[in-house]
Amino acid sequence: MPVLRSIRERFREEQPLDGVKVAACLHVTAETANLMQALIAGGAEAALCSANPLTTQDEVAAALVDLGVPVLASRGEGIESYSRHVHALADWRPDITLDDGADLLILIHERGQEVSGGAEETTTGLLRLRRLEQEGRLTCPVVAVNESLTERTFNDRYGTGQSALDGILRATNLLLAGRTLVLFGYGATGKGIAQRARGAGATVIVCEVDPLRALEARMDAFEVMPALKASQRGDLFVTVTGSRGVLRREHFERMRDGAVLANAGHFDVEIDLEQLGEVATGGVRRVLPLVEEYDLGDRRLHLLASGRVVNLAAGEGHPAAVMDMSFANLALAVEHLRLHRDELENSVLDVPKEIDEEIARLKLESLGVEIDSLTPDQREYLSSWGTSDQA
Ligand SMILES: NC(=O)c1ccc[n+]([C@@H]2O[C@H](COP(=O)([O-])OP(=O)(O)OC[C@H]3O[C@@H](n4cnc5c(N)ncnc54)[C@H](O)[C@@H]3O)[C@@H](O)[C@H]2O)c1
Numbered sequence: 001m002p003v004l005r006s007i008r009e010r011f012r013e014e015q016p017l018d019g020v021k022v023a024a025c026l027h028v029t030a031e032t033a034n035l036m037q038a039l040i041a042g043g044a045e046a047a048l049c050s051a052n053p054l055t056t057q058d059e060v061a062a063a064l065v066d067l068g069v070p071v072l073a074s075r076g077e078g079i080e081s082y083s084r085h086v087h088a089l090a091d092w093r094p095d096i097t098l099d100d101g102a103d104l105l106i107l108i109h110e111r112g113q114e115v116s117g118g119a120e121e122t123t124t125g126l127l128r129l130r131r132l133e134q135e136g137r138l139t140c141p142v143v144a145v146n147e148s149l150t151e152r153t154f155n156d157r158y159g160t161g162q163s164a165l166d167g168i169l170r171a172t173n174l175l176l177a178g179r180t181l182v183l184f185g186y187g188a189t190g191k192g193i194a195q196r197a198r199g200a201g202a203t204v205i206v207c208e209v210d211p212l213r214a215l216e217a218r219m220d221a222f223e224v225m226p227a228l229k230a231s232q233r234g235d236l237f238v239t240v241t242g243s244r245g246v247l248r249r250e251h252f253e254r255m256r257d258g259a260v261l262a263n264a265g266h267f268d269v270e271i272d273l274e275q276l277g278e279v280a281t282g283g284v285r286r287v288l289p290l291v292e293e294y295d296l297g298d299r300r301l302h303l304l305a306s307g308r309v310v311n312l313a314a315g316e317g318h319p320a321a322v323m324d325m326s327f328a329n330l331a332l333a334v335e336h337l338r339l340h341r342d343e344l345e346n347s348v349l350d351v352p353k354e355i356d357e358e359i360a361r362l363k364l365e366s367l368g369v370e371i372d373s374l375t376p377d378q379r380e381y382l383s384s385w386g387t388s389d390q391a
Contacts, residue, residue: 001327
């Protein structure tokens with residue numbers, strides 16, 4: 001994680017977080033450990049609990065404890081233990097919170113506790129915090145890390161784009177070349193999956209409900225058609241819409257023998273599992289650790305990871321190179337909240353453009369890529385409104 005490493009080195013010299021208490025409610029993974037170390041290098045006191053007990057890496061928790069960071073998490077802990085840990089982190093009276101789902105910052109608000117700022121990593125967390133803001137109850141600035149360009153574009157398009165296919169391949173060892181992949185949803189995430197599947201030799205068909213996104217898919221040279229028609233063509237079906245019941249009975253009934261179904265959307269509601277069970281009159285059996293075969297009599301359909309988010313359920317989620325930029329956003333958001341607290345309103349705020357650009361610059365540097373700068377003449381031209389010397 002070279003971007004985070006260079007931030008950590010600067011933090012060590014400048015000590016911008018001297019004495020700040022930062023409480024993080026994030027996935028307890030090796031990538032998060034790097035973030036915690038960057039914060040501590042900057043002079044912060046940091047403590048961590050898990051945003052999702054199922055993703056906690058116990059060995060990482062133990063290593064952080066060895067480094068003197070309190071970690072309140074263990075893999076597979078129950079909801080009561082999880083809740084006790086979030087409460088304990090709030091009891092610690094942090095100055096700044098980092099969340100993945102807003103559990104910690106919402107709890108702090110419910111308790112009427114003071115905090116000088118927070119940063120939020122996911123869409124779901126931001127939705128909750130925006131509702132709090134609409135009700136006039138948000139008492140601190142929150143940096144919407146999820147929406148910076150270096151987080152959203154790279155995380156969704158390149159992170160999920162690659163890791164969703166990786167999860168599918170790990171579960172099935174399918175050859176994509178020569179196969180037809182039907183993709184539901186050509187959003188930030190779907191675009192990544194479509195591009196990568198095409199790169200691996202698959203024919204990609206996109207199903208959309210938004211005319212603009214459908215047009216974009218067509219102009220990106222993918223086939224676009226309604227789901228009923230695509231159901232008869234696909235070898236592999238991937239949903240990534242954020243909606244529910246995207247693949248239903250009428251689609252299952254048209255699919256070919258051996259078709260594979262996977263979901264990369266957040267919740268396991270995109271493939272209607274109840275209806276899939278109903279059409280499987282011949283029963284269901286597990287044929288590989290993450291593959292269930294649904295017997296429709298004359299045909300079999302294969303469901304991956306029980307319809308749960310395939311890149312996490314069958315793979316390892318986003319690669320560290322993607323989390324590097326996401327967590328660089330969090331580290332710089334903490335610094336921003338510390339340095340500018342008095343100028344910031346109590347609302348959900350965009351990540352400042354300078355932070356986004358700084359992260360992109362550091363990432364390019366780590367890739368050994370150099371770019372040009374505007375000449376003084378170009379800068380002046382682009383900032384003026386006159387038209388005198390152009391035809
Ligand atoms: N697996 C991961 O790591 C990961 C990462 C980011 C987002 N997500 C999840 O993926 C889902 C999509 O996220 P996004 O950021 O791409 O969203 P998005 O809003 O950018 O795109 C979703 C697209 O799906 C389309 N859509 C909605 N209903 C549809 C339907 N019935 N049939 C066909 N298309 C339909 C929408 O028109 C939209 O273009 C969400 O659930 C999100 O939480 C997962």
